[in-house]
Amino acid sequence: MSKIVILYHNNRCSKSRAALALLQVRGIKTQVVNYLDVAPTFEELQNIFTKLGTDSPRSMMRVKDSLYRELGLDNAELSDDDLLKAIAEHPTLLERPIAVIGDKAAVGRPLENIEALL
Template identity: 65%
Template sequence: MPSEFILYHNNRCSKSRAALALLQARGIEAEVVHYLDTPPDLATLESIFQKLGLASARDMMRTKDDLYKTLGLGNPDLDNDALLRAIAEHPALLERPILVHDGKAAIGRPTENLEALL
């Protein structure tokens, strides 16, 4: 049976480690997805985007990352589908951590954002 909680995690990121520590401190067992090693497919990214309730997929992207700039993803003509495809092709663009639970999701920057899902 899959976990009720899914954490999209990068162990090299302090915010991501803090999110995992928060879950562990609460006794919450989450399915931890190391998204750089096992990237979510486009359908999964679309689902996360919907659960986050964002107007723009840019809000779930690392817009300050050099890769974002190199790929020209700041172009206002790019729609959410194009941005989500870019994340699917380059998972390092995905903001982290992201916690998914009970049909909702939150980006853990700051970690307090995750409280609403716990």
């Protein structure tokens, strides 16, 4: 049985394109989710966050993006749900690429994070 990787992808991002190329070169079945065209739901984002196994949704957010600061998301009092709702409303805040394989996920910065899942 071959694994299927779900790749949250932005074609305008060189890291995201590199992750997709890596999966294609390895012949790994990939379901590409162009998350800027079809934004992940709050529930999907909760699922990704759980699979990442990190302490905060900020690990899957573009914290250096100006929108992050404009929305006041650097406020330490915000809950995980507050942050995930912000990503659901503003998918540009989602870090890219993110690969999900089974019950694990990784942000592909650096690309070795995704390689470690394979």
